[in-house]
Amino acid sequence: MAVIKALIYLLVYPGILFLFVYSTFCEWFDRKLYARLQNRIGPAYTGRSGILQPVADFLKLMFKEDIVPENADRTIFSSLPVIGLAIVLTAGLYLPLWNINVSVPSFNSFQGDIIVVLYLLSLPTLVLFLAGWHSTNFFSTLGGVRVLTMLFGYEVPLFLAVLSPAIVADSWRLAEIADFYQKFPFLLLFQIIGFFVAVVALQAKLERTPFDIPHAETEIVGGTFTEYSGKKLAFFRLMTDVEMVVGSGLIATVFLAGFSGGVFLGLLKFILKTLFVIAILSLIKAACSRIRIDQMVIFSWKYLAPLAVLQLLISIIVKGVIQ
Numbered sequence: 001m002a003v004i005k006a007l008i009y010l011l012v013y014p015g016i017l018f019l020f021v022y023s024t025f026c027e028w029f030d031r032k033l034y035a036r037l038q039n040r041i042g043p044a045y046t047g048r049s050g051i052l053q054p055v056a057d058f059l060k061l062m063f064k065e066d067i068v069p070e071n072a073d074r075t076i077f078s079s080l081p082v083i084g085l086a087i088v089l090t091a092g093l094y095l096p097l098w099n100i101n102v103s104v105p106s107f108n109s110f111q112g113d114i115i116v117v118l119y120l121l122s123l124p125t126l127v128l129f130l131a132g133w134h135s136t137n138f139f140s141t142l143g144g145v146r147v148l149t150m151l152f153g154y155e156v157p158l159f160l161a162v163l164s165p166a167i168v169a170d171s172w173r174l175a176e177i178a179d180f181y182q183k184f185p186f187l188l189l190f191q192i193i194g195f196f197v198a199v200v201a202l203q204a205k206l207e208r209t210p211f212d213i214p215h216a217e218t219e220i221v222g223g224t225f226t227e228y229s230g231k232k233l234a235f236f237r238l239m240t241d242v243e244m245v246v247g248s249g250l251i252a253t254v255f256l257a258g259f260s261g262g263v264f265l266g267l268l269k270f271i272l273k274t275l276f277v278i279a280i281l282s283l284i285k286a287a288c289s290r291i292r293i294d295q296m297v298i299f300s301w302k303y304l305a306p307l308a309v310l311q312l313l314i315s316i317i318v319k320g321v322i323q
Contacts, residue, residue, distance in 0.1 A: 009108070013263075014097045016089055022271070023241035024054040029275060030244075030282050037286035054241070058234050066230030071136040080134070081228070081235035084127035088242040091120035095249045096175040097259055097266055105173075112172045117250055118159060121205065124243055125151045128214070128224050131236075135227040143223025146214040146293050150204060153300030154211075158201035160308035161194040164315040165254040168322075174250075178258025185257060190318050194311035195255040197304050199280050202247045204296065206240060208281060210288035211296055248277035 009015055028043055028051050035042025043050025068074050093108050094117045105111065125147055132144020166172055168187060169180035181188055204211040215223030228236060252258070252273035259266040259273070291299070 006107075009098060010093065013267075014092060014095065019089055019092050019242050019245060020238070023238065023245045024058065025051070026245055026248075026274070026278055027054040027241045028052075030278055030285075033279060033282045034286055037282065058238060061229075061234035061237070062231050064230040064233075066232060067227075069136050069227050072227070073134050076130065076134045077227075078232065080127050080131045081232040081239065084124050084131075085235050085239040085242065087120055087123045087127070088239055088246055091117050092242065092246045092249070094120075094174065095246065095253060095270075096178055097249075097270055098263060102175050102179045109175045110173060114162070114166055114172050114174050114177070114250075114254070117174070117246070118162060121243065121247060121250070122151070122155060124239060125205070131228070132214075132224040135224075137227050139220040139222070139226045140224055142220050143214045143226070147207070147224060149293055150207075150211065150213065150296055153297040154201040154204040154304065157197050157300060157304035157308040158205065160305075160312050161197040161201065162250065162254055164194045164308075164311045165191050167312070167315045168319050170319070174253050175258070178253050178260065181254075181257040182260055187318065187322075188255065188257065190314055191255055191311065193307055193314070195251070197308050197311065198251050198255065199277060200284070200304060201300075202244075202251065202277075203281055203284050204300070205247065206244055206281070209285045210291045212290055213293050213296060216290060244278065244281070245274060248274040248281075251277050 011017060031053070032042040032050070043053035046053040046056045068077055094113050096109055128147045129144040132140040132142075132147065135141070135144075165181065165188075166177055168190070169177040171177055171180065207214050215225055220226070225233060225236060249270065252270070256273045256276075259269040261269060
């Protein structure tokens with residue numbers, strides 16, 4: 001029975017199948033909301049209200065010609081999209097979605113799992129850099145360098161912001177952090193600064209406007225993805241969608257008190273809370289225009305990092321008061 005439960009967890013919910021279905025739905029939600037914010041219709045023809053458009057785009061790419069640049073390392077070039085997708089799918093397994101017992105650690109819920117998730121969400125950036133570097137294309141290489149440069153801007157504020165709720169909860173385990181804020185929800189009011197820092201940093205991690213600098217079509221064609229096509233490009237797009245879901249789920253876990261209530265109520269809470277975070281990401285995307293790479297790094301260290309440090313100090317003070 002334990003083996004069957006583990007297989008369901010890995011392959012169905014919240015495993016590969018669920019993350020694929022829900023991430024494509026979130027892409028549709030993001031595109032639809034973004035379009036409405038710009039007074040457009042958005043996806044409309046494939047499925048009801050265009051809900052199947054992301055799936056159709058994925059399948060179309062899967063049947064497109066798959067080209068590898070002549071001078072590229074074929075093995076590395078071809079394996080990076082699969083590695084990137086595997087990393088974000090693995091990160092999704094650590095979100096406390098399915099009857100996590102707070103008092104009993106498990107293979108996907110243990111002290112320090114919040115660090116594991118943050119680490120795994122950092123690796124796709126390295127994957128994108130290597131993808132650009134091994135494409136042997138000037139635009140791809142420049143896009144890869146921009147990906148790595150942005151990492152030095154948003155990663156520290158993201159870590160500080162996400163770890164601040166863990167300090168107050170006195171735990172490095174996601175399930176325990178969520179359980180703590182379910183018992184003391186008023187303490188979430190002291191995490192508002194960290195919440196918005198984490199959302200903006202996630203926007204940068206996902207390379208969404210105004211931080212879509214690494215693949216700016218008007219500047220460097222397609223950046224990191226210039227030489228990618230067919231199945232490989234489909235996997236990269238799916239990786240980004242899953243990363244958006246996992247990043248939103250992480251923020252919802254530590255800043256919005258998680259997803260308690262069993263499988264079905266927990267699933268409902270997960271959907272509502274992650275869509276709330278994605279709606280904010282869409283609003284930022286619609287309200288802003290692209291900035292330069294130097295402006296992004298300056299913004300991160302001039303505003304995001306000090307705000308994240310301020311949130312950390314507030315969390316330390318609150319922790320001292322409630323002890």
